[in-house]
Amino acid sequence: MARRILDGPHIVLEEIGAPYERQLVNLAQGEHKSDAYLKINPHGKVPALAVDGMVLTENVAILTYLARRFPEKRLLPDGIVEEARCLSTMAWFASAVHTTFAHVIRPERFATDSAAHVNLKETARDIFWDNCKEINRLLDGKSWIMGAHYTVCDPYAFFFYDLGTRIKLPMHELAAYVAFSTRMLERPAVCKVRALEEDILKGSNAWHGQYYAQPRRA
Ligand SMILES: N[C@@H](CCC(=O)N[C@@H](CS)C(=O)NCC(=O)O)C(=O)O
Numbered sequence: 001m002a003r004r005i006l007d008g009p010h011i012v013l014e015e016i017g018a019p020y021e022r023q024l025v026n027l028a029q030g031e032h033k034s035d036a037y038l039k040i041n042p043h044g045k046v047p048a049l050a051v052d053g054m055v056l057t058e059n060v061a062i063l064t065y066l067a068r069r070f071p072e073k074r075l076l077p078d079g080i081v082e083e084a085r086c087l088s089t090m091a092w093f094a095s096a097v098h099t100t101f102a103h104v105i106r107p108e109r110f111a112t113d114s115a116a117h118v119n120l121k122e123t124a125r126d127i128f129w130d131n132c133k134e135i136n137r138l139l140d141g142k143s144w145i146m147g148a149h150y151t152v153c154d155p156y157a158f159f160f161y162d163l164g165t166r167i168k169l170p171m172h173e174l175a176a177y178v179a180f181s182t183r184m185l186e187r188p189a190v191c192k193v194r195a196l197e198e199d200i201l202k203g204s205n206a207w208h209g210q211y212y213a214q215p216r217r218a
Contacts (some may be wrong), residue, residue: 004038005046005159005197005207005209006155006158006159006162006190006193006194006197006207007046007047007061007159008059008062008152008156008158008159009047009059009063009066009155009212010022010047010062010193010196011048011155011158011187011189011190011193012063012066012067012152012155012189012214013066013212013214014076014189014190014192014193015038015155015187015189016066016070016073016075016187018070019214019215020212020213020214020215021212021213022179022210022211022212022213023194023210023211023213024208024210025037025046025209025210025211026206026207026208027046027207027208027209028207028208032044032046032209033196037211039210040055040211041055041057043057043173045057045060045209046209046211047059047209047210047211047212048062048211049062049065049066049211049212049213049214050076050113050211050212050213050214050218051065051069051213051214053216057097058094058182059090059093059094059156060087060090060093060094063152063153063155063156064087064089064090064152066152066187067151067152069092073128074149075148075151076152077147077151078149078153079196079204082146085146086145086146086151086152086153089138089146089153090152090153090156093153093156093157093160096131097128097131097135098160099158100124100127100128100131100166101124101128102160103120103121103123103124103127104121104124104125104128104167105167107120107121107124119130121138122150123159125167125169126129126168128164129164129169130159130165131199132161132164132169132171132174132177133158133174135157135160135161135174136174136175136176136177137176137178138157139157139176139177139179139180140176141176143183144180144183145157145180147210152181154184155184155190157180158180158181158184158190161177161180161181161184166171173175174195192213193197
């Protein structure tokens with residue numbers, strides 16, 4: 001199975017269609033912990049986005065920045081309350097859902113006693129499954145997380161669908177999430193990112209992420 005990462009910022013960069021560069025960060029080889037990468041993101045995490053001589057880290061900040069930088073693409077909801085609800089959902093994705101997934105794949109980071117790892121992994125897998133069911137409920141009767149309007153929340157929600165399939169959760173049971181995932185896969189930006197990812201990996205199974213850069217504004 002290819003270890004592609006369909007990260008939200010990559011999809012949103014393609015949705016926007018403005019020029020950007022991307023650089024592979026080989027997580028399997030620990031490139032994200034190298035001195036060079038730690039200068040980019042001291043947290044040693046992907047993704048990161050360089051803009052105007054600065055580096056933005058954290059999915060929530062990168063996605064919000066991109067939506068605000070290209071307002072004509074309408075990637076945030078209209079209205080400050082709806083916008084805050086969108087940010088609230090993304091904050092929950094980052095603080096709860098993403099960190100729960102990290103416990104599934106990296107239990108050794110969260111307990112030094114190896115005897116605890118199997119339990120930690122299984123417990124986190126159950127919590128992640130509950131998170132996926134909650135996302136499914138969020139999508140019930142809607143095309144996109146925020147309703148009829150596609151926003152930066154959607155590629156982020158799609159990322160977790162992909163992670164759920166990787167750890168072999170029965171994602172097919174989540175009807176609204178499956179329909180949403182199908183809609184995402186039909187978007188030209190998502191097709192493009194999937195093709196780029198396949199090209200980057202060239203058959204390799206290495207876990208990787210990416211560091212992006214947008215050209216400086218004149
Ligand atoms: N809170 C961060 C989390 C980023 C994150 O955990 N990225 C993962 C890849 S999806 C990573 O860098 N993993 C490498 C590691 O933790 O060693 C964000 O939202 O950007």
